[in-house]
Amino acid sequence: MQKKRTTLKDIARATGVHVSTVSRALDPTERKSITPEVVAKIQAAAERLDYRPNRIAFGLRTNRTMTVGVVIPDITNPIFPPILRGIESVLEPLGYASIIVNTDSEREREIRLLEVLRDRGVDGVIHAAVLRSDPSIAKAAQDGLSVVTLNRRVENSNIPYVINDEDMGICEMLRHLTKLGHRRIAHLAGPQDLSTGQLRLAAFRNAAERMSIEIDPQLIVTAIRFDEDEGARCTRDLLTSGHDFTAVLCANDRLALGCIDVLRENGLDCPSDISVSGFNDMPFLQLARPRLTTVRIQQYDAGITAASILLRLMNAGADDDIPLETVLPVELLERESTGPVAAQRR
Amino acid sequence: MQKKRTTLKDIARATGVHVSTVSRALDPTERKSITPEVVAKIQAAAERLDYRPNRIAFGLRTNRTMTVGVVIPDITNPIFPPILRGIESVLEPLGYASIIVNTDSEREREIRLLEVLRDRGVDGVIHAAVLRSDPSIAKAAQDGLSVVTLNRRVENSNIPYVINDEDMGICEMLRHLTKLGHRRIAHLAGPQDLSTGQLRLAAFRNAAERMSIEIDPQLIVTAIRFDEDEGARCTRDLLTSGHDFTAVLCANDRLALGCIDVLRENGLDCPSDISVSGFNDMPFLQLARPRLTTVRIQQYDAGITAASILLRLMNAGADDDIPLETVLPVELLERESTGPVAAQRR
DNA sequence: CGCCAATGTGCAATCGTTTGCATATTCAGT
DNA sequence: ACTGAATATGCAAACGATTGCACATTGGCG
Known part of the structure; x- marks a missing residue:
């Protein structure tokens, strides 16, 4: 590895004081108990020798x-x-580094990777991939690890969570579609073992009930992944089922893209024949035509918020009052994939 | 933090042997020097107490x-x-974690973040953002840090690098365009302070020369960022310059997307009026219409390759022969944005 | 039966910090 | 000037692992 880094001991030797004095002189909170001039001398030496604290040793000692x-x-x-x-923007300036792991939505992977993180002694975890029931993360939190979940809450726990106002998003989208005259509205639901999939389906049902829109259960079809292929498959199922509909409210953008493709294959134009809506307003969505009507969720800000809460969690004593729930607003984006219901369908 | 983890000392106490014996019994390479039955006893205890090695302590001791x-x-x-x-797929199973940092192509950030990584004592670095001249990474490598660069080489150094065969990609694209009858071919070059921007421009010039295609210097216009806005701006410049062209070979996909938009604004259809090509075949590109003719570079595999080389670099003695250069093949993807040159232009 | 080598285990130092405690110095108050 | 704090610094023990070396035990061989 590197040649040789200068340590506290080196500075101690160079300045003729004890290593503990050096440590204190370099620590802003301890510095006050040291004579200013020896502090100055030590700092000068540290500067000259290009001292960089060894985070590993620090970590071992302080945990x-x-x-x-x-x-x-x-x-x-x-x-x-x-x-x-977003997370990086708040954590990195404070000296934190983050280790990012991908679960691929697999329970075993998630558990294992959480182990990995704990083994590495991370000070906290931002978890944007919790499954619906997730004992491992709950246990970790109970063991005293600081945890914030993103996009999803762990039920029956006091783990703080940051979510988007998906209910509101679904609700506004439904209102938007009804305003355009749609009544027979299908829903391409996401995977029900995933946070968002389940939430949005529930939101869809609730909103429909509140707005007194009758939902044909046959018009709700569930994808097993959040991707274009599943959007396509579900749409085919919808079409072959023979049930009539004039709009498809999809649980995310990718499902919507797959949906539109299949409609087109079947000679149905979006939006003049059938309206389709997405969710997320994912990056690069603007490449698609027709431009998709969707719900924008805050991505960067969600990261910022989660990181800020995690910070408070990690530093604060139990006295601090950390908000358990943070709901970020969403925004309806009316674009080209939704339009007034066609005069007559079929 | 966590309640209390079990340490070697705990196992030693539980089994009645010395902590160093425990350490050896648990280390596969040292294990041979310990009686099999005490090894078994120790492993059983480790299992029972749910022992997890403390990586911090390990790191401090072993560096x-x-x-x-x-x-x-x-x-x-x-x-x-x-x-x-791709990187994760090879490193994670071996117990490595990665810390990812974003430079935003800013030199100061890059230097600072490299410091951060060195402070944290990373065993190696995969650098996919080196600037054209980059003393900081060269110095790091010279200090003994294992480094592999991706998509770019550091000149005059023996830092191994993994690149895509961009020359070949540009060359094939040019050949493709000429085969379609294009002669007056413009180039939207990328930022010249970035690896890829500069390389691809050079490749373009070389390929043109080799194929004896005369390139009007006025038809080469340089973007300052690799994004749609710059693609648009450059295309406007091209159009207002009044120089004639029938195809635009862009240094990456996003420039091409911006280019096509501006052509359309000006009543020019792609590809029937003007052909446009991209580079990278970035994810989600398939959303765009017309589907872009581009050059696919290997992304996942590039990560795998770089990680494998880094591994060899970190573990091997100086005796090992690590390939300095690895060039990954690229693939021309003919899609809809390029076509035969129009009968007459303007 | 004795000696030496081989083998298995323990001892203790070390990695670079932090930090409670002891000690040495200074200084003010009376 | 003497006492008593207050203040500044040093000492040494952690944190949890690895590892060179010393030592003890065993077994083989002469």
């Missing part, structure tokens, strides 16, 4: 690694990079 | 953190997530 773990399903899902940048 | 740094320009650029997954 603080200045490292946090970030657990996500898959970094290649474009909604996560902005979240990570 | 190996089992951590690597990955330096990229920006994780929100979709070509990087697959690279990261």
Whole structure:
């Protein structure tokens, strides 16, 4: 590895004081108990010798690694990079580094990777991939690890969580579609073992009930992954089922993209024949045509918020009052994939 | 932090042997010097007490953190997530964790983040964001840090590098365009302070020369960022310059997307009026219409390759022969954005 | 039966910090 | 000037592992 780094001992030798004095002189909170001039001398020496504290030794002694773990399903899902940048933007300036792990939404992987993070002694974890019931993360939190979940809460726990106002998003989208005259509205639901999939389906049902829209159970079809292929498959199922519909509210953008493709294959134009809506407003969505009507969720800000809460959690004593729930607002984006219901369908 | 983890000392106490014996019994390479039955006893105890080695202490003693740094320009650029997954796929099973940092292509940030990584004692670095001249990474390598660069080489150094065969990609693209009858071919070059920007421009010039295609210097216009806005701006410059061209070979996909937009604004259809090509085949590119003719570079595999080389570098003695250069093949993808040159232009 | 080598285990130092406690010095108050 | 704090520094023990070396035990061989 590197040639040889200068240590506290080197500085002690160079200045003729004890290593503990050097340590104190270099620590802003302890510095006050040291004569200013020897502090100056030590700092000068530290500067001259290009001293860099050894974080490993620090970590061993203090049990603080200045490292946090970030657990996500898959970094290649474009909604996560902005979240990570948001997290980084608050943690990195404070000297924290983050270790990012991808669970691929597999329970075993998630458990194992959480172990890995704990073994490495991370000071806290931001978890954006909790499954619906997740004992491992709950146990970790109970053992005293600082944890914040993102996009999802762990039920029956006091783990703080940051979520987007998905209910509101689904609700506004539904209102938008009804305003355009749609009544027979299908829902492409996401995987029900995933946070968002389940939440959005529930939100859809609730909103429909509140708005007194009758939902044909046959018009709700569930994807097993959040991707274009599943959006396509579900849409085919919908079409072959023979049930009539004029709009498809999809649980995320990728499902919507797959949906539109299959509609087109079947000679149905979006939006003039059938309206389709997405969710997330994921990056690069603007490449698609027609431009997708969707719900924008805050990605960067969600990262910032989660990281800020984690910080408070890690530093604060139990006295501090950390908000258990943070709900970030969403925004309806009306674009081209939704339009007034066609005069007559079929 | 966690309640209390069991340490070697706990196991020693439980089994009645010395802590050093425990250490050896648990280390596969040292195990042979211990009686099999005491090994068994110790392993049983370790199992029972749920022993997990403390990586921090290990790191302090051995100066190996089992951590690597990955330096990229920006994780929100979709070509990087697959690279990261590739890296992870080889490093994670071996017990390595990676710390990912984003430089935003800013020299100061890069230098600072490299410091951060060195401070944390990473065992090695995969650097996918080196600038054209980069003393900091060269110095780090000289100090004994294991370094592999990705997508770019540090000149005059023996730092191993993994690159895509960009020359070949540009060359094949040019050949493709000429085969379609294009002669007046413009180039939207990338930022010249960035690896890829400069390389691809050079490749373009070389290929043109080799194929005896005369390139009008006025038809080469340089972007200052690799994004759609710059692609748009450059295309406007090209159009207002009044120089004639029938195809635009862009240094990356995003420039090409911006280019096509501006052509469309000006009533020019791609590809029937003007052909446009990209580079990278970035994720989600398939959303765009017309589907872009581009050059696919290997992303996941590049990550795998770089990580494998880094591994050899970290573990091997100087005796090992590590390949200095690895060039990954690229692939021309003919899609819809390029076509035969129009009968007459303007 | 004795000696030496081989083998298995223990001892203790070490990695670079932090930090409670002891000690040495200074200084003010009376 | 003497006492008593207050203040500044040093000492040494941690943190949890690895590892060179010393030592003890065993067994083989002459």
